[in-house]
Amino acid sequence: MNPAVRRWVFVAGAAGLAAFYLWGLTGLPGFGSYPGPYGDIINRVAVAQTNATGVVSAVNFAYRAFDTLGEEFILFAAAVGVSVVLRHLRGERQRPARDESMDRNVAPTSDAIRMVSLILVGPTLVMGWYLATHAQTSPSGGFQGGVMLATAFILIYLAGEFLVFERISPLAAIDAAEAVGAGGFAAIGVSAVAMGLPYLTNFLPLGSRPGAVSSSGTIALISFFVGIEVAAAFVVIVSELLEQTLLSRQESR
């Protein structure tokens, strides 16, 4: 099938899909008139039940905590999968970072990029830490905070060389952090079982008033562990992909 025919087959199919899809969507209760009832019920009871003022986090780390556990392990599995797919194959060896095409002029990293990246590392770390530890009070949580923490490491890569990036994020330590993050979440659930409660029950004291950082029991703790796991997973994924620039097939040299 040549590309032109393929495009026409697609256009016909996509037009039908889009028409039916849109028809289906217009059957929903119109935009802006959410009918409930689940969101309304949770909005009404969540603050009293969990002492968390961030209801999205309460849904994620308490009401749907079991789902979120699976979600965290999806990311864990992806990091493992990237490591496996990008493992060193036979005949591959490490070589010093060098541009593949020799004939182009690659400018060295400019001082401006180095400086801006280094200046941003500190605030990014603080902001990531803040997001990962304030799921219970404001729009944040472990997933968002973890991605920001990983960004701090990528800024260091931008500011310097890959080797520096490798030195400050040794794979063994990052792997351990990932395991602690993923295992911590599961362990919180098992602790509840050990106390004779259902899996992932919020067994910690909820704090005296809603909206305090120390409130909401396991919601804050789970969010913190998720933050560690997500940060480590992203550093693993990024460093595995970056490491590919240092590999070459021996037979091609």
Added chain:
Amino acid sequence: MGVFPFVVVTWILAVGLYGIVTSRHLVHQIVCLIVVQSSTYVLLLGVGYRRGAAAPYFSDVSVHTPAVDPVVQALALTDVVVEAAVTALLLAFAVQAHKRFGTLDPQELVQFKG
């Protein structure tokens, strides 16, 4: 206005699919898949929206303030995480495909086996 956000959802889905079908580069194709998935974010947040309602955060407003649905927002978060995982794996496969076959054009890659 009632259906406009759903028109946007359908449009994002359609352009993403068009990109996937016509793409000549695996990385571009992966980005197109992200575009397809982005349509689900708009759909989820659109379904849970209530006109004039606040965000489901009650730090400084009463619990009785009308708020949008927090459940679909939590689902959107799941959606983002799955997208990140899928993208990371697909990019890793693209790296390996390039190493093995020396090309990233999907229409050339179909000639290769194994």
